Amino acid sequence: MRASQFFFNTQKEAPNDAELPSHILMVRAGLIKRLGSGLYSWMPLGLRVLRKVETIVRDEMNKAGALELLMPAVQPRELWDETGRWAVFGPQMLKITDRHSREFCFGPTHEEVITDIARSEVRSYKQLPLNFYQIQTKFRDEIRPRFGVMRAREFMMKDAYSFHTDFASLETTYANMYQAYSNVFNRLGLKFRAVKADTGAIGGDGSHEFHVLADSGEDGLAYCDTSDYAANVELAEALAPNVRGAATEVMRDVETPKQTSCEEVAALLNIGLDRTIKAMALIATLEDGSTQFNLLLIRGDHRMNEIKVNKLDGLHDFRFATEEEVRENLKCPPGFIGPVGVGAHVRVIADRTVAAMSDFVCGANKPKYHLSGVNFGRDLPEPSLVADIRNVVEGDASPDGKGILSLCRGIEVGHIFQLRTKYSEAMNATYLDEASQTQVMEMGCYGIGVSRIVGAAIEQGNDARGIIFPKSMAPFTVTICPIGYDKSEAVSAAANKIYADLNAAGIEALLDDRGERPGVMFAEADLMGIPHRLVIGERGLADGTVEYKGRTDAEAQMVALKNVVEFMQKVAL
Amino acid sequence: MRASQFFFNTQKEAPNDAELPSHILMVRAGLIKRLGSGLYSWMPLGLRVLRKVETIVRDEMNKAGALELLMPAVQPRELWDETGRWAVFGPQMLKITDRHSREFCFGPTHEEVITDIARSEVRSYKQLPLNFYQIQTKFRDEIRPRFGVMRAREFMMKDAYSFHTDFASLETTYANMYQAYSNVFNRLGLKFRAVKADTGAIGGDGSHEFHVLADSGEDGLAYCDTSDYAANVELAEALAPNVRGAATEVMRDVETPKQTSCEEVAALLNIGLDRTIKAMALIATLEDGSTQFNLLLIRGDHRMNEIKVNKLDGLHDFRFATEEEVRENLKCPPGFIGPVGVGAHVRVIADRTVAAMSDFVCGANKPKYHLSGVNFGRDLPEPSLVADIRNVVEGDASPDGKGILSLCRGIEVGHIFQLRTKYSEAMNATYLDEASQTQVMEMGCYGIGVSRIVGAAIEQGNDARGIIFPKSMAPFTVTICPIGYDKSEAVSAAANKIYADLNAAGIEALLDDRGERPGVMFAEADLMGIPHRLVIGERGLADGTVEYKGRTDAEAQMVALKNVVEFMQKVAL
Structure with missing residues (x-):
């Protein structure tokens, strides 16, 4: 992409309502723009990032055998009455009345709709298991929306729902989704932990949260480095010595x-x-x-x-x-x-x-x-x-007996649940088993906050100059900064060639052909979190070199012009 | 995709509320499932079709230099008050009140939101022209939703909005988008016409509608086969001889x-x-x-x-x-x-x-x-x-003087408008020109009914057996129907190999490995509109052949097993 053909709206000022680095940086870099409380437009630069997350999530869901569909955002009240959640969901649910005075909501989640589909489409055990997912705009009318896209009212979510003949099948799919979620966050290049979670109000049995690790995270997490134990601090069991020392002092x-x-x-x-x-x-x-x-x-x-x-x-x-x-x-x-x-x-x-x-x-x-x-x-x-009435602390014995606990903070970006029969029973979602007996389906559900991931990634990766995106999520892989693009023919020719060569090599390059000063180009690229930078100047070209600097490198280095594509393939792909 | 891993929900019965072939066939083929009046879930099979349309639309928008963004579906009333459309839009607009009693709507269109973005982000003529688009869920509370996804309440739309310093720039982008729209419908493989349209209530000057041709279309169209003249019959000018014949009879x-x-x-x-x-x-x-x-x-x-x-x-x-x-x-x-x-x-x-x-x-x-x-x-x-007070008829002279008119019927799937300054004036969307004078931006807007295209394509392509999709939109390119997949090892081995080879060759194959009877497999594939079919049977394999039939072919033909990928590449790509 040529910068002159793109739309940038970086800002010097942090927004008034922003507390977290990710919120400030997303607005300043022009990834998002506020429309109203908890409502954000994803600007072209931001949408590139969001789509990269979406693409990885979709790909891993497909690999895990989940089938994508797309349910309406607007849902009729009647389905929610069947599970009783119309009454209990509270003001977080955005309620709507249509022109015929019928009641609807802007779906905050889709258990009712998918269970309605399953009960009418699934007849036989032969059709099970099934795992459906969608990537869709959701709305939750938060009482105090904040943190930008991290706690927006309108947001993008991947929600999956699985249906099973029995618990063993649910457990298999659950494990499968656990792995798919791990793949997603690994591919995104994020430091994360899956932790055991309380199932809370959504109900059901097993449940894991996936957290992106960041000091600003709302949740405290405990984990064992020598085993796979990890839990929310709220839940992590605190052990203690079994034996009390003998009294040696006088009271x-x-x-x-x-x-x-x-x-x-x-x-x-x-x-x-x-x-x-x-x-x-x-x-x-x-x-x-x-x-x-x-x-x-x-x-x-x-x-x-x-x-x-x-x-x-x-x-x-x-x-x-x-x-x-x-x-x-x-x-x-x-x-x-x-x-x-x-x-x-x-x-x-x-x-x-x-x-x-x-x-x-x-x-x-x-x-x-x-x-x-x-x-x-x-x-x-x-x-x-x-x-056990205390929070675990750094150095506590791990509850699985396999090491000691460390602590960190995390941002919840995924949550998987074994719902069991909570919804299928309420909505009579049944199938006929091999003996033609009617049985209630077992269910699981699996959510990822797609738009939230972008904010969480920035909480994990940022510095004084701006965003540090992992390469999987960066809006562009490399920015090409020509010094005097509109003045030097040698510079513009070299920049154009590198731009074409990199794109041909499958490296998403941004050519900053706007004729801005180097300081402006560098600052914007750093703010936007572009991982790599090539500077093309007349002096370097005279030596047959261009300057390369990684976003987190302390120093720039010179690269031979003739090797630049090869070099970029090595550092960027 | 293996059919055993996919989810099919074909139906024998037509839905009660369906009038049009596309509505009946989309429900019967299991592309969509009704949730409520004018609300449809896109089932896995249907979503594959919808995504193909979406992908082509996105690609052509990008090629035309439009920049994708994503605005919120939920929009605050205040913006609509600025243009006066909150009052005039009427009950078609789904109005929402949030927990703080603030008023919003589920966006039926986004002129107000994008103009708000432009007025706050664009300062200088140097930033113009700009062309933004999004592909997004819209809601229009139709008084009588019908025809399935063709007149649904919740639907998917591509809406683009361009901003300009002057009318000449708007005209350039308008022509550019006209061409992009033509590219979209050509790539989709649909018979279509762009016709001059009345701008109606949206305002502005020039306007063209893009219609998919189908006998069931709601609009009558007139066009000249020997020139590019085309117009809605409502607007097509009817010419007449200039000279009156002499009187020869007595009254x-x-x-x-x-x-x-x-x-x-x-x-x-x-x-x-x-x-x-x-x-x-x-x-x-x-x-x-x-x-x-x-x-x-x-x-x-x-x-x-x-x-x-x-x-x-x-x-x-x-x-x-x-x-x-x-x-x-x-x-x-x-x-x-x-x-x-x-x-x-x-x-x-x-x-x-x-x-x-x-x-x-x-x-x-x-x-x-x-x-x-x-x-x-x-x-x-x-x-x-x-x-001129009559409708044109077949055989009338074309108003451009370049031939005679023919008539047809069409389904409107796209509409482009020169909005001029209707919104930018109302919302004070201005920029500074070269002389640092404040000027009002010129605007264009460009819509495509992404979900409606699927219905329109089926109106154009169907027969007694079901849907006839153009290859660009078919959920799968070819279905492989093994006779006795679960009984004959020769058959299952050959089917598996053809399946793997076709996918490797970039041909989206569906392997019907469910062990269904041939009649069931054929009928479902025809209903779903899969363009090509390969039948693998023991008898053919003994001769080293498989049977091929195109969806609209009268007769099947035998193809040498060893040439099947080559053959399919020729007919399918």
């Missing part, structure tokens, strides 16, 4: 006049934070409606995991105790509370790690005092309950 | 006791219908609110063109006179009325052809009588007005 009061946090106490005592315990007061509501005072114990350097706590008996809807409730139950203000000497009405819940600690430091339930050398069994009873 | 009363139509009178008198004149009584409403009685004269074998009549002075909102008005003004009941002896209050408007007639037959304004041998100037005054 004693420590004066901590102003020290209310574990950090402050550890600093005062000059001990590791991992020898302290913090106590959190939580109120549970019991089945009979009465409330219960809970004291949760977490090691000083750990963090409570609310999702895990939520799953404990009575703590489904827990809340933190008020200062008044703390004083009432422990006769002590917050900051100095602890598990020693509490009454029987207090349920003490220790994290697994805490339960294995000895000689620890905790609040004394006495203003301005902590206790050191505390030991379960000797100084206080064993906890009422020992449970 | 006389003819008794026509029961003959009220030209056909009946001509039969009674044993003369050609082209010697008769029919008179139509129309009421015009004048500017002062008064009404005027008009007698329109059309040759007996011609038909009045209401659009042309509408353009005559005072007849913008004409209506046909009531029987009472006819009796009051002409003292005669309908059926025997004519232009001879009418009072001065009657405006006589003659079609051009009528004005050139002599010795004609017309109503006598006397019950049960007509007049023959009537001549203008001698028996009645020259008409108050001579105008």
